[in-house]
Amino acid sequence: MTLLQDGALTAAFDSASTAYDRLVGANPGYHRQLRRSARRLALPDGGEGLRVLDLGCGTGASTAALLAAAPHAEITAVDASAGMLERAAAKEWPGNVAFVHTPAEELEQAGVSGPFDAVFAAYLVRNLTDPDKVLNGLRGLLRPGGRLAVHEYALSGAARHRLVWTAVCRSVIIPAGSLGPGGADLYRHLWRSVLEFDTAPELAERLTAAGFEPVRTAPLPGWEYGILHTFLARAPR
Ligand SMILES: C[S@@+](CC[C@H](N)C(=O)[O-])C[C@H]1O[C@@H](n2cnc3c(N)ncnc32)[C@H](O)[C@@H]1O
DSSP states (O other), X not given: OOOOOHHHHHHHHHHHHHHHHHHHHTSTTHHHHHHHHHXXXXXXXXXXXXXXXXXXOTTTHHHHHXXXXXXXSXXXXXXXXXXXXXXXHTSXXXXXXXXXXXXXXXXXXXXXXXXXXXXXXXXXXXXXXXXXXXXHXXXXXXXXXXXXXXXXXXXXXXXXXXHHHHHHIIIIIHHHHHXXXXXXXXXXXXXXXXXXXXXXXXHXXXXXXXXXXXXXXXXXXXXXXXXXXXXXXXXXX
């Protein structure tokens, strides 16, 4: 299958948005893993006085994880899908969160300007048509020394992790997704995009090539071990 991109991907997220929270809620680790990655940003003082960008916030699961890690941060949460963003914005937010509807490629035009102290991008980078361009832009939006956490499905490179990913997608994720309003396309895209995108070492290299330093790759536990990672990096000082 051809991977979904740009407008087609946004349309797929729009269609899936009404069932998205229910679907990810069926994965008991989904929110826990996001909270782990958000904590790994190690934002000081509960985020007091810090500006944080949640890029590709979807229905707000990553935003909630950021708020749990840094309840006092000022969060700008951005997404290209109006449907996903509408669901996020309709929730009650205990902290300082502003939602902005824009693709990651057009942040400046949408009035999203730096400097940010940190950026969190959960399940986004693999979906970008030109990830290098967006990553370079993010480096420019961060203050010197600002932190980036990319929470992403990126396979270790070991054959067993590739097999586990395909088995879980075929037996659980795609069948469950196909029952939702958008059908199975988005979940087939999820499966193939992980197989076709960077392995974890390749994604770390991509971040280094985009000018981030130092890049640390931290695995996440459970069945996603070797499949889901946090990539931690900083903008140069
Ligand atoms: C798998 S969801 C993850 C949402 C959220 N970060 C989470 O952890 O639950 C990916 C989100 O990225 C958004 N997205 C994909 N490509 C994008 C782009 N180019 N610019 C902004 N958002 C994008 C989608 O609309 C979708 O809401």
